[in-house]
Amino acid sequence: xDPKEFCIRGxxxxxxxxxxxxxxxxxxxxxxxxxxxxLRPLLPDAAPEEAESFEDxxxxxxxxxxxxASCPAATxxxxxxxxxxGKALQLPVEFLSGSGGGGGGVIQRTASDxxxxxxxxxxxxxxxxxxxxxxxxVDGKHLSKLVAYMSDQAHSSVERAAIIEAxxxxxxxxxxxxxxxxxxxxxxxxxDKENGLIPFYLCATLGTTSSCAFxxxxxxxxxxxxxxxxxxxxxxxxxxxxxxxxxxxxxNGVEFADSFDFNAHKWMGATFDCxxxxxxxxxxxxxxxxxxxxxxxxxxxxxDIITDYRHWQISLGRKFSSLKLWFVLRLFGIKKMxxxxxxxxxxxxxxxxxxxxxERFEVTNEVKLGLVCFALKGSNELNRHLLEAVNREGxxxxxxxxxxxKYTLRFVICWGNTRESVRFAWEYISxxxxxLLSSPSE
Amino acid sequence: xDPKEFCIRGxxxxxxxxxxxxxxxxxxxxxxxxxxxxLRPLLPDAAPEEAESFEDxxxxxxxxxxxxASCPAATxxxxxxxxxxGKALQLPVEFLSGSGGGGGGVIQRTASDxxxxxxxxxxxxxxxxxxxxxxxxVDGKHLSKLVAYMSDQAHSSVERAAIIEAxxxxxxxxxxxxxxxxxxxxxxxxxDKENGLIPFYLCATLGTTSSCAFxxxxxxxxxxxxxxxxxxxxxxxxxxxxxxxxxxxxxNGVEFADSFDFNAHKWMGATFDCxxxxxxxxxxxxxxxxxxxxxxxxxxxxxDIITDYRHWQISLGRKFSSLKLWFVLRLFGIKKMxxxxxxxxxxxxxxxxxxxxxERFEVTNEVKLGLVCFALKGSNELNRHLLEAVNREGxxxxxxxxxxxKYTLRFVICWGNTRESVRFAWEYISxxxxxLLSSPSE
Numbered sequence: 001x002d003p004k005e006f007c008i009r010g011x012x013x014x015x016x017x018x019x020x021x022x023x024x025x026x027x028x029x030x031x032x033x034x035x036x037x038x039l040r041p042l043l044p045d046a047a048p049e050e051a052e053s054f055e056d057x058x059x060x061x062x063x064x065x066x067x068x069a070s071c072p073a074a075t076x077x078x079x080x081x082x083x084x085x086g087k088a089l090q091l092p093v094e095f096l097s098g099s100g101g102g103g104g105g106v107i108q109r110t111a112s113d114x115x116x117x118x119x120x121x122x123x124x125x126x127x128x129x130x131x132x133x134x135x136x137x138v139d140g141k142h143l144s145k146l147v148a149y150m151s152d153q154a155h156s157s158v159e160r161a162a163i164i165e166a167x168x169x170x171x172x173x174x175x176x177x178x179x180x181x182x183x184x185x186x187x188x189x190x191x192d193k194e195n196g197l198i199p200f201y202l203c204a205t206l207g208t209t210s211s212c213a214f215x216x217x218x219x220x221x222x223x224x225x226x227x228x229x230x231x232x233x234x235x236x237x238x239x240x241x242x243x244x245x246x247x248x249x250x251x252n253g254v255e256f257a258d259s260f261d262f263n264a265h266k267w268m269g270a271t272f273d274c275x276x277x278x279x280x281x282x283x284x285x286x287x288x289x290x291x292x293x294x295x296x297x298x299x300x301x302x303x304d305i306i307t308d309y310r311h312w313q314i315s316l317g318r319k320f321s322s323l324k325l326w327f328v329l330r331l332f333g334i335k336k337m338x339x340x341x342x343x344x345x346x347x348x349x350x351x352x353x354x355x356x357x358x359e360r361f362e363v364t365n366e367v368k369l370g371l372v373c374f375a376l377k378g379s380n381e382l383n384r385h386l387l388e389a390v391n392r393e394g395x396x397x398x399x400x401x402x403x404x405x406k407y408t409l410r411f412v413i414c415w416g417n418t419r420e421s422v423r424f425a426w427e428y429i430s431x432x433x434x435x436l437l438s439s440p441s442e
Numbered sequence: 443x444d445p446k447e448f449c450i451r452g453x454x455x456x457x458x459x460x461x462x463x464x465x466x467x468x469x470x471x472x473x474x475x476x477x478x479x480x481l482r483p484l485l486p487d488a489a490p491e492e493a494e495s496f497e498d499x500x501x502x503x504x505x506x507x508x509x510x511a512s513c514p515a516a517t518x519x520x521x522x523x524x525x526x527x528g529k530a531l532q533l534p535v536e537f538l539s540g541s542g543g544g545g546g547g548v549i550q551r552t553a554s555d556x557x558x559x560x561x562x563x564x565x566x567x568x569x570x571x572x573x574x575x576x577x578x579x580v581d582g583k584h585l586s587k588l589v590a591y592m593s594d595q596a597h598s599s600v601e602r603a604a605i606i607e608a609x610x611x612x613x614x615x616x617x618x619x620x621x622x623x624x625x626x627x628x629x630x631x632x633x634d635k636e637n638g639l640i641p642f643y644l645c646a647t648l649g650t651t652s653s654c655a656f657x658x659x660x661x662x663x664x665x666x667x668x669x670x671x672x673x674x675x676x677x678x679x680x681x682x683x684x685x686x687x688x689x690x691x692x693x694n695g696v697e698f699a700d701s702f703d704f705n706a707h708k709w710m711g712a713t714f715d716c717x718x719x720x721x722x723x724x725x726x727x728x729x730x731x732x733x734x735x736x737x738x739x740x741x742x743x744x745x746d747i748i749t750d751y752r753h754w755q756i757s758l759g760r761k762f763s764s765l766k767l768w769f770v771l772r773l774f775g776i777k778k779m780x781x782x783x784x785x786x787x788x789x790x791x792x793x794x795x796x797x798x799x800x801e802r803f804e805v806t807n808e809v810k811l812g813l814v815c816f817a818l819k820g821s822n823e824l825n826r827h828l829l830e831a832v833n834r835e836g837x838x839x840x841x842x843x844x845x846x847x848k849y850t851l852r853f854v855i856c857w858g859n860t861r862e863s864v865r866f867a868w869e870y871i872s873x874x875x876x877x878l879l880s881s882p883s884e
Contacts, residue, residue: 007460314554314606394474
C-alpha cells in the first residue's frame with residue numbers, strides 16, 4: 001500500500017471505528033447469535049492468489065466478522081487464517097484444523113512463546129506417558145531426567161524455555177554450515193540414555209539467527225519419531241519464505257515435526273506481534289496447561305469446531321491478531337507476497353556478489369535467504385572497528401554475531417529495501433573499510 | 443475523548459504516520475545519537491493532575507520520543523511511565539526506578555505473565571540461596587521441595603505458572619469474605635516445613651476474579667518477610683482504583699511485597715494488552731532468565747539507567763506499550779481518571795442498592811469496587827435459569843461464578859457504563875426474574 005492509499009484507508013478506518021462505537025446502543029447486540037463454526041463456510045478455503053481490494057475486505061468485515069463480534073469471530077477467524085496460511089506453506093494436512101485430524105494452528109505472540117508452549121506440551125506428554133505422572137505433582141522423579149536438545153546455533157529462547165520449565169537442555173554441535181545433523185543427535189541420545197536420562201524434545205531451527213543456517217530436519221525427524229522425541233521447528237525468520245515454491249524444499253521434513261512456528265511480523269508484512277504456530281495434536285498442547293476455574297466455564301467442549309485458545313498460550317487474554325493475517329493475505333495475495341520475498345532474496349544475492357567481488361572481504365555464511373554474513377579478511381578486532389565505523393553516523397545500521405568465535409557482520413534485507421539502498425549500503429561499508437585499512441593504526 | 447475528537451485525532455495520527463515514513467530517507471537517522479538516560483530529564487517527575495491537550499502530547503513526540511527513535515526511547519519511556527504510575531498509586535519508593543534503590547517497573551502483557559515472571563524470580567532466588575544451585579542444573583534436589591501458596595479464590599494463572607515452572611502449589615482456604623488470612627498461611631507453612639517442603643512464593647490477590655475480594659496483605663506480608671517467601675500481589679482488576687485516595691487503603695501492606703502487578707487495560711483506558719508490574723529488586727527478575735547470545739550483546743550493563751527489558755519477560759521482542767500509558771495519563775490527567783473510577787464504583791453501589799431493595803435477591807459479595815455478585819434466594823438451578831434468561835436476547839451480558847459452591851451472577855461496571863444503562867440492566871434482570879418465578883416449572 002503506497003502512502004497515498006494508506007492515508008485514505010487509514011482515515012476510513014478511523015471513521016469505521018467511530019461509526020461502530022456510535023451504533024453500539026442502537027443496532028448491535030452484546031452477544032452474537034451465531035452458532036459455533038459459523039465463520040468457516042463464509043470464507044474461501046484458501047488465501048487468494050491475486051490481491052483483493054480494500055473495499056472487498058471491509059465489506060466482508062460486516063458480512064463475516066461483525067455477526068460474530070469478537071467472540072467467536074476472533075477465534076474462528078484465527079482457525080481459518082491459520083489453515084489458509086498453512087496451505088500457503090504447504091504444511092502437511094495433519095497441521096490443518098479443517099482436516100479433522102486433530103491438528104490446528106494458533107497465533108502466539110513471538111517465536112519464544114511458541115518454543116515455550118511446544119516444550120511444555122512435550123514435557124506434559126512425556127511425563128504423562130511415564131507412569132501417568134501428573135505434571136503438577138512435582139516429585140521430580142521423571143522431571144529431573146528429561147533432556148531437551150537444541151543446536152549450538154539455536155535461539156536463546158530454547159535455553160530460556162528450559163530454564164522456566166526446569167528441564168535440562170543440551171546443545172548439539174552444528175556442522176561446518178552451522179546445521180544440526182542426525183549423527184550428533186544419535187550420539188547425544190545414546191549417551192544420555194546410558195546415563196539414565198530421558199530425551200523428550202528437540203528444537204530444530206530453519207534459518208538461525210546468527211547465519212540463517214538450516215538444521216537437517218530430514219535427518220533429525222526420523223530419529224525423533226523413532227525415539228518419541230517431540231520435534232519443534234522454529235522458523236521465526238525463514239518461515240515466510242516457504243510460501244515461495246523456490247524455497248519450500250527448505251521445509252522438507254516438516255512432516256516429522258510435532259509443531260512448527262514462524263513470525264509473520266518478521267517478513268510477511270504483519271505488524272508485531274504475530275507468530276503463527278501449528279501443532280499436529282491439539283490435545284497435547286491443550287492438556288499441558290488446562291486449568292478450568294468456574295468463571296471461565298462454558299457449555300462447549302473442545303472439538304474440531306470449538307477451540308479454546310486460552311489453553312494454547314501463557315496469557316489468558318488474547319488479541320484479535322488474525323485480522324492482521326486476514327488483511328495482509330487478502331490485500332497482497334499470495335503471488336505478490338512471493339514476488340516480494342523473491343525480490344528481497346535477489347537483493348541479498350546482489351549484496352553477496354558485491355562482497356565476493358571485493359577480495360578484502362569474505363562471505364561467512366551460505367546465503368539462502370535475506371541474510372548475508374560477511375567480514376574483512378583479518379582479525380576480529382579489525383571487524384569490530386569496521387562495525388563501529390559503519391554504524392557511527394547512523395546512515396545504515398548492521399549487527400554483529402560470532403560464528404565459531406569469528407566476529408562477523410550481518411547484513412539483512414527487510415521489507416522496504418530497494419536495490420538502490422542495498423548498493424548505497426555496500427558502497428558505504430566498502431568506503432569505511434578503505435578508510436579503516438589505510439589508517440595508521442591498522 | 444468524544445467521537446468527534448477521536449475522528450479528528452485519529453486522522454491526524456494517520457497523517458503523522460505517513461509523514462514519518464516519507465521523511466525516513468531524508469531526515470531521520472537509522473540509529474539515534476542520544477545517550478542512555480537522555481529521556482528522563484525531558485519529562486516531568488510525575489503524571490499531570492489535569493488533562494493536557496492532544497497538541498501538547500504530539501509536540502512532545504518530536505521533542506522527547508523521536509530523538510531516541512524506538513531504541514532507547516521505548517525502554518526509557520517505559521521506565522519513566524512506570525515511575526509516574528507507581529507514584530500515582532503511591533507505591534513505596536523501593537518500587538520506583540528513579541529512586542536508585544534497585545527496583546523498577548516493566549509492562550508485561552497480562553497479569554498471567556507477571557505471575558509467571560514473579561514466581562520464576564522467586565524460584566531462582568530461593569534455589570540460588572539453597573546451596574547456590576544453578577536453576578538450569580536440574581537435579582531436582584531442591585526444586586521438588588518448593589511450595590507456592592495461593593488462595594482458593596486466586597486466578598487460574600497462579601496454578602498455571604506453577605505447572606509451567608514445575609513447582610507445587612497449595613491453595614489456602616479463604617475466610618467468609620473470600621479473603622486469604624495470615625492464620626491459614628501460618629498453618630500451611632508449619633505443616634509444609636514439617637514435611638520437609640520449602641515455602642518460597644505467595645500470590646496475594648487484591649480484587650479476586652470471582653467476587654473482588656481482598657487478601658489480607660497486612661497479615662500475610664510480615665509472615666512472608668519472616669519466612670523469606672516472595673510475596674507477589676496480583677491486582678489485575680482492582681489496581682487502577684488505587685489511584686483514588688478513597689481506595690488506596692486497600693493497597694496497604696504493599697510495602698511487604700516483592701512484586702506488584704495490575705492490568706491498565708482493564709480499568710485505566712489503555713487498550714489490551716498493558717499490564718504494569720513493579721519489583722523491589724530488579725536483579726532478582728533479571729537473573730532468573732538471563733541468557734546472552736552474541737547477536738544480542740551490547741556495551742551497556744544493567745544499572746539504574748540502563749534496563750534491558752528482554753530479561754524481564756518471556757518473549758524477546760517488545761512493543762512500545764509505554765506510549766499507551768503516556769497518552770492515557772496525559773490526555774486524562776490523574777484527577778479525571780480518579781473521577782471516572784469513583785463514578786464507576788458509585789454506579790456499582792447503585793446496582794447493589796437495587797439488589798438489596800428487592801427481597802427476592804441477595805448480594806453475595808462485599809461490594810468494594812465495580813463488581814456486584816448477586817443471586818436469587820433459591821437453588822443454583824434457579825439462578826442458572828436466570829442467567830440463561832438474562833443473556834438469551836443479547837441485550838445485556840453477565841457472567842456467573844461459584845462462591846463456596848453457590849452459583850452466583852456477576853454484574854460489573856466497565857468504562858462507558860452510564861447510570862441509565864445500569865438502571866436498564868437491573869430492570870431487565872428483575873423482569874426476567876419475575877417471569878422465571880411465575881412460570882409453572884419453578
